[in-house]
Amino acid sequence: MISLEHVEKRYSGTAAPAVGDLTLEIGEGETVALVGPSGCGKTTTLKMINRLIEPTGGRILLDSTNVLDQDPVLLRRGIGYVIQHTGLLPHRTIRQNISTVPRLVAWNDERIAARIAELIEIFDLDAELLDRYPAELSGGQRQRVGVARALAADPPVMLMDEPFAAVDPIVRGRLQDQFLDIQARLRKTIVFVTHDVDEAIKLSDRMAILNVGGVLEQFAPPETVLREPENDFVREFVGAERGLKRLALIKVGDIEVDDGPVVSPSASADEARRVIDEAGFGWVSVVDEGELLGWVDRHELEGCATAGEPTPRPFSAYVTARDSLRQALDSVVTSRTAAAVVVSEGQHYRGILTLERISKEIVA
Amino acid sequence: MGMLSLVVAQFEGEPIVRWQWIVDHLDDVWSRGLQHVVLTGSSVTIGLAIAFPLAVLASRHRWTIPPVTWAIGILYTIPSFAFIFLLLPITGLSQTTVGIPLVAYSILILFRNTLAGLDSVEADVREAAIGMGLSRRQVLWRVEVPLAVPVIIAGVRIAIVSAIGLVTIAALIGRGGFGQFILLGLDTFFPTPLLLGVVLSVALAILADLLLLGLQRLVTPWSTPGGTRTVAT
Ligand SMILES: Nc1ncnc2c1ncn2[C@@H]1O[C@H](COP(=O)(O)OP(=O)(O)OP(=O)(O)O)[C@@H](O)[C@H]1O
Ligand SMILES: [Mg+2]
Numbered sequence: 001m002i003s004l005e006h007v008e009k010r011y012s013g014t015a016a017p018a019v020g021d022l023t024l025e026i027g028e029g030e031t032v033a034l035v036g037p038s039g040c041g042k043t044t045t046l047k048m049i050n051r052l053i054e055p056t057g058g059r060i061l062l063d064s065t066n067v068l069d070q071d072p073v074l075l076r077r078g079i080g081y082v083i084q085h086t087g088l089l090p091h092r093t094i095r096q097n098i099s100t101v102p103r104l105v106a107w108n109d110e111r112i113a114a115r116i117a118e119l120i121e122i123f124d125l126d127a128e129l130l131d132r133y134p135a136e137l138s139g140g141q142r143q144r145v146g147v148a149r150a151l152a153a154d155p156p157v158m159l160m161d162e163p164f165a166a167v168d169p170i171v172r173g174r175l176q177d178q179f180l181d182i183q184a185r186l187r188k189t190i191v192f193v194t195h196d197v198d199e200a201i202k203l204s205d206r207m208a209i210l211n212v213g214g215v216l217e218q219f220a221p222p223e224t225v226l227r228e229p230e231n232d233f234v235r236e237f238v239g240a241e242r243g244l245k246r247l248a249l250i251k252v253g254d255i256e257v258d259d260g261p262v263v264s265p266s267a268s269a270d271e272a273r274r275v276i277d278e279a280g281f282g283w284v285s286v287v288d289e290g291e292l293l294g295w296v297d298r299h300e301l302e303g304c305a306t307a308g309e310p311t312p313r314p315f316s317a318y319v320t321a322r323d324s325l326r327q328a329l330d331s332v333v334t335s336r337t338a339a340a341v342v343v344s345e346g347q348h349y350r351g352i353l354t355l356e357r358i359s360k361e362i363v364a
Numbered sequence: 365m366g367m368l369s370l371v372v373a374q375f376e377g378e379p380i381v382r383w384q385w386i387v388d389h390l391d392d393v394w395s396r397g398l399q400h401v402v403l404t405g406s407s408v409t410i411g412l413a414i415a416f417p418l419a420v421l422a423s424r425h426r427w428t429i430p431p432v433t434w435a436i437g438i439l440y441t442i443p444s445f446a447f448i449f450l451l452l453p454i455t456g457l458s459q460t461t462v463g464i465p466l467v468a469y470s471i472l473i474l475f476r477n478t479l480a481g482l483d484s485v486e487a488d489v490r491e492a493a494i495g496m497g498l499s500r501r502q503v504l505w506r507v508e509v510p511l512a513v514p515v516i517i518a519g520v521r522i523a524i525v526s527a528i529g530l531v532t533i534a535a536l537i538g539r540g541g542f543g544q545f546i547l548l549g550l551d552t553f554f555p556t557p558l559l560l561g562v563v564l565s566v567a568l569a570i571l572a573d574l575l576l577l578g579l580q581r582l583v584t585p586w587s588t589p590g591g592t593r594t595v596a597t
Contacts, residue, residue, distance in 0.1 A: 052495055077497030087492025091510045091586045101496050133586040149496075 001028040001063065001189045002049060002157065008057030009044050009214075018044045019214030021058070028156075029187040033200035036210035036217075036237070042193040045214060046159050049191065050079045062157065077105055080150030080158035080188070084165050086142050088134035094145055095130040101153040119148045122182060140171040144178070151186075160192035164199065176202055197238055201226070201248050202324075209234050223249055243362040244326065250361055252328055252353065253321030257342050260352035262287050265308025272307035273298060283337055285349060286312040292349040295337060315341045319353070325361055328353045382556045389557075392545075393564070400541025400568060403534070404527045407463050411470030411523060412478075418471075419478035420504065429479070436475060439468040444533050452537070462534035469530065470523040477519025481512025514587055517580040521573050528569040532561065542568070 004024040010017040019041040026032050034042040047053040049060055051072040060067045067075055088097050095116060102112045120127055123144045134142055143164065150158055164172045164179075180203065183190065194200050200207045201222040209217045209225065211233055218230035226246045229235040238245065261279035263272045265288050276284045276298050283297040286307055294312025304310055317331045319340050331340035332355055342350040386393070418436075422429045442450075447465040455461045485508050493507045532543025540547065542564040549558025 050495060052491065073497050073499050075497075076495055081492065081495035083488060083492055083495070085486075085488045087486075087488040087495075089489060089493065089507060091507075091584070100498075104497055104502075135586070 001030070002026040002191065003061045004045070004049075004058065005061070006058040007045070007048060007055050007060060007214075009041070009048060009053060010056045016213060017056075019048075022210075022214045022216060024208060024216065024219065026189060026191060028189055031183060031190040031192070031203060031205045033204035033207045034191065034193045034210060035195060035197060035200045035207055037212065038195065040210045040212050041214035042195075042210060043161055045210070046161055046191060046193050049157075049159055050076050050081060052076075077101055077153065078155050078157070080155045082146050082150045082158065082160040082163045084162040086134075086146035086166075088142060088146060088149070090134055093131050093133055094125075094137070097134065097145060098130075098149045098152050100149060101155075105153055107153070115152060115154075119152065122185075123148045124178070139167045140175065143167055143171075143175055147179075151188075156189060158188050158190045158192075160190065162193055162195070165194070165196070172199075179203060198245065198248060201245055209237060244329075247325040247329060247358065247361065250325045251321065252319050252323050252325060252342055255325070255357075255361060257351035257353055258357055260285060260339065260341070262349065263307040264288060265293065265306065265312075267307045269301045269304045269306060269309070272296070272301055281338060285341065285352075287349045290348050292341065292343055292347045295341075318343045318347075320344060321350075325353075325358055329355075329358050332358065380555055381559060385556045386560060393560070396541050396544050397564065397568070399539065400528065400531050400543075400565070403459065403462060403466065403531050403539070403541060404524060404572075407466035408470050408474075408520060408523045408527055410463070411467045412474050412520065414467070415471045415474035416478055419475050419482060422475075422479050423482040423508075432475070433472075436468075436472045440472045442468075444469075444530055445536060448534065448537060457537050457539070459539060461537060462531070462539045466527050466530055470527060473523050473526075474516075474519050477522075478512065478516050481515030481519075482508050484515060485511045510584075514580055514584050517576055521576045524572050524576065525569045528565060528572065532565055541565075 002024075003026065004022055007019060007022045007024075008017055009019040022041075022045060024032075024045075034045060036042055044053055048055045049062070049067065051067055055068070062075075062079075088094075089100070092100075098116055098119060099112045102115060107115070116130070119125075120130070125141065125144060125148065129137060129141060129145075134145070137145065143166070147160075147163065150160075164175050167175065176199065183203075192203070194203075204222060206219060206221050207225055208219045211217050217237075218225055218234045220230075223246070225234065225238060226242045226249070229238060229242070235242075261275045261281060261284040263275050263284050263286060265286050272284055276282060283295045284307070285295050286293045288308075292315075293308075294314045296307065296310050296312055300310040301307070315337065316335045317340070319328045319331055319342050321342070321344060328340040328342075332338065332353065339352040339354045341352050344350055418432055422432055442465070444465055447468070448461055451461045451464055455464070489507065489511070490503065493503050498506065531541045532546055534540040535543035535547040538544070542561045545557040545561030545564070547561075549555060549561065
């Protein structure tokens with residue numbers, strides 16, 4: 001879909017090229033992350049694809065035509081572009097911002113209105129925001145509008161330069177999850193720049209790790225990069241906690257969870273104590289016909305007739321099949337129960353994950 | 365100070381304002397007001413027509429900024445009545461003789477503000493606009509100019525207010541708008557027209573300034589959050 005062939009960019013007045021000789025093949029529907037240390041040429045590479053920066057050597061093929069042979073203005077209308085601080089037009093309402101490219105390519109009003117309705121649905125934006133100006137939105141909302149605007153004319157290719165870097169970590173996490181959902185549906189060809197290795201691991205199908213001068217050190221799926229780093233540069237770049245980072249790639253739903261200690265609220269207190277002692281956690285989950293009510297510990301059962309008599313306490317955090325093992329691990333180490341409880345829709349009890357269970361995946 | 369006490373001595377015995385004189389000269393008030401407005405309005409308009417393309421050029425080709433600023437700065441330093449007298453042999457007692465200095469003086473402030481306005485557009489916004497596929501011209505007219513409007517209008521306000529003051533000097537060649545009253549008052553040691561001329565000039569300047577401020581609010585609703593829009597929900 002996109003192929004860079006021996007691409008070079010030398011800025012005038014600089015000795016070494018910003019990007020020396022970069023060859024990269026990106027498939028249709030693929031999400032590729034460009035990562036690497038500051039100044040290694042990520043932004044330069046990205047901007048050469050839509051010709052915001054003109055390469056000084058090599059070819060860039062988009063759908064097998066050289067972008068250098070196309071009118072740059074028309075080329076850009078067919079490529080979604082998202083930047084860190086969104087670049088929303090401050091004097092245009094959100095509606096007008098989103099319709100920028102559709103208007104440039106002369107869609108009619110009905111088609112634009114229909115597309116906007118679709119986009120606010122996809123991006124979970126409030127229709128009320130449409131008539132506001134960018135300054136009247138939160139950072140997270142602006143970021144979503146920035147991505148929605150880039151997608152407005154339904155371009156097959158999207159370029160994103162640190163799209164989620166300007167928002168706080170919690171909002172960033174949500175935007176990343178939303179990105180994954182949307183990308184699973186739309187299957188665009190996406191090239192994005194990030195200097196957050198975890199973000200690249202989480203979002204990309206393949207990551208291109210660049211060294212200074214745009215030298216490609218490794219171009220492989222995150223799983224491979226973490227398991228078999230090509231060289232010392234990559235090893236150092238992805239960091240010491242490669243094993244931990246791999247956990248981000250494994251979903252709770254992908255592995256077998258432990259059953260964990262469980263009783264029904266109608267079970268006798270003696271029965272509950274027996275289950276607790278057998279499991280050795282000091283507590284037991286109370287589950288009523290599949291629904292998780294909470295947990296009770298051993299001494300709370302003192303003087304009670306049934307397991308349901310003391311009010312079960314809620315777990316501090318729950319994980320679902322869609323969460324990663326990394327999130328599960330976080331939940332284990334921060335909870336008082338020394339285990340992450342796994343539930344599905346409607347608090348349906350699935351089991352638990354313990355430190356031992358998760359570390360098995362690190363060494364696997 | 366000697367001059368001033370002489371003037372004061374000459375005015376002695378005269379009431380500050382003779383209202384009847386004003387009533388008798390309402391026609392003059394009207395026609396000179398019109399002259400004042402037309403002179404000011406046309407010269408600032410022409411000034412903007414010259415300064416705007418210069419500023420666009422300068423924002424695109426930064427190296428032109430020093431020479432352009434230097435050239436219009438020189439014009440700015442010519443004292444106003446020297447300017448008028450230099451032009452007299454060429455353009456005579458016409459409107460043009462007054463108009464040229466007025467235009468020349470307005471260019472500097474209009475050029476500077478237009479350039480500052482264009483420069484105030486954030487790099488991100490410009491980059492996103494180009495990245496979406498707006499042409500050079502579309503970026504200028506749809507992004508840079510609208511965003512520069514508040515700063516440009518701020519420049520127009522200053523240019524208008526100073527032009528209104530300067531027009532009075534043109535009374536020397538009979539084209540001074542309200543300045544004609546001031547000159548008459550000084551020539552005849554008669555305070556009524558003098559005060560009338562000053563008050564009307566100041567009033568006109570304040571009025572023009574307020575109108576332009578209102579215009580700016582109207583055309584840039586995004587810069588006054590929660591401002592002029594009514595949102596149907
Ligand atoms: N317009 C320019 N003129 C000269 N040199 C430039 C220009 N833009 C970038 N460079 C240089 O080219 C190199 C690559 O810059 P680039 O912006 O592509 O890096 P990056 O990987 O995106 O870095 P970061 O993570 O900090 O954003 C840097 O050494 C930078 O200083
Ligand atoms: Mg960069």
